[in-house]
Amino acid sequence: MTEPIAVDRRTGAAAAIAGVLLFASVAAELVWSGQRPDGTVTSTSGLVLEVCAWTAGAAALTAALLGMRPVAVSRAGAAGRRISVVGAGLLTVFGVVVLMTALASGVPWETSFLLFGVGFLLLAGGAVPLALGLRRSGALGSWWIAVLVAGAGAVVALLASADPWHDLGLFVFDAAWFALGLRMLAAERASVPA
DSSP states (O other): OOOOOOOOHHHHHHHHHHHHHHHHHHHHHHHSOSBOTTOOBSOHHHHHHHHHHHHHHHHHHHHHHHHTTTTOOSHHHHHHHHHHHHHHHHHHHHHHHHHHHHHHHSSOOGGGHHHHHHHHHHHHHHHHHHHHHHHHHOTTGGGGHHHHHHHHHHHHHHHOOSTTHHHHHHHHHHHHHHHHHHHHHHHHHHHSOO
16 A cells, blocks of 8 residues: 545545535424425425525535545546545535425425435445545545445435434434544644644
């Protein structure tokens, strides 16, 4: 194995912010939902806060994955990162579509949830090659496993149709990215001479 590759501080910050915002969005929906079970908007301000947190979190995740280019050095790692970038991008588009259609018609466009499903499917599928690329680079030590944990959370969120399992899968996904972001920040700090 070669010498570890340095991690950019902005990448770590983006991953940590993504974890926090995505977690806050799911938690806000559980505590104070702006929608009825049929999707009808009951609180415009609540829905706007939830979906804006989701969209900003997904955009931050996209930025973090784009920033991981130097540390996902293997061919598999690069492919996993690209797949994951597309998945995170779809989650961002999902948030925008849900917000716009809910504000325009009072109900989010049901078909937009395909973006959510495909986005998480790509994030789950890209997690394994991305994690292997991170392992090979040595940039994060054994913390490459956090990407696999995030992928497992994505699978649970996709496959579990009933709560609390769906939300627990989302929380695991969010927490793994938050932890990985903190590790990237610590790795970057450690690589800078005192």
